[in-house]
Amino acid sequence: MSSRRDVLTALGVASAAALAAKSTSAQPAPTGAATQPSAASATNAFWPNGARIAVSASLMLEAGGQNLHRSDALFGPMPDGYLDLPTNSWFEYGAIEGIPRLLDLFDKHGVKATSFMVGTAVEKHPDVAREIVRRGHEAAAHGRTWESTFALSRDNEKKNISDGADIIERVTGFHPVGWNANALRNSPNTLEILQELGFLYHIDDVSHDEPFINVLPKGSLVTVPYSVNLNDFQNAFPGRYSPPSYEQVLKDQFDQLYEEGDKRRRMMLICTHDRMCGMPAAVRMLDRVLRYVRSKEGVWFARKDEIARWAIEHPEHTPVVKRGPVSETGLPGPA
16 A cells, blocks of 8 residues: 555645645534544544544435335235325425434534535425534535436436536535435445535445545545444334433443444444434433433544544554455445
8 A cells, every 4th residue: 555645646636635624614623522532542643632532423414315105115015006105105204303403402512513415305395405414514415316326327327426426516505515325335336426516525434434545546535434334224213213222332332342442533423314313212211322422521522524534534443445346345435
């Protein structure tokens, strides 16, 4: 592997950061432990102010972006041609009840999240999307509709990503620089498409517990990795949803990464879907988790655009990953 700084310089990563600057300026770090690290902080400056771990919350706005006939059915798929009314009302719950509840929770704890927004969801709930941005959260792209894009032609995939981002910017005034595909499933072309469109980062890679740089033929892209085992989808369906057990998973994940953060750059993602973690019991559970995390010293709560910029600006701690073609590696990378 080449020197991280040399590779980043050769790829002109500074220009990627300049593109990202078109988005709303980053919010200040939340008050409390994140800005006042003490002796418990990392021995190396992996994160701002010597913090030993970065914690980033995702807030998904998907209500109204789903296929009205067949989309993540609550009670199994409907016969062809019939509308799935209960599932669609569940999606609607996310916009009406879930997101307002989660926004209040984040305000309570001084947390600024990254909201991955489906374009058609933004069009159907423009006031919700604008309120998310008004409260200081990042708006990031999640496709024009809440459907898979990996099987689209290259041109149609690029249009889907671009159209969704354009809708977000038109409605909220926020220029998206981050991407998350439906179910993390991208095509072999996606990273190069994102780089061509001027995106700064994506999250659809679960191979690390820290941000890293993807080397692409015409530039680079930051990966702010996803914590797949912490997805609330894995804990929210009937028969599987248990706030106490999910709470323990989140705390255990944090404790292990926090311990490792003394010697290595570590980050943790907490995923909240509008219609899942926006439920009353789930919000009460997340309140306890955030209170626990904030009780520790040296924690940086950050939006993902902040994490991506920090990774670029501090290459001495940022892995540079140069993979072969997707068809050979089976991993996100160049086509």
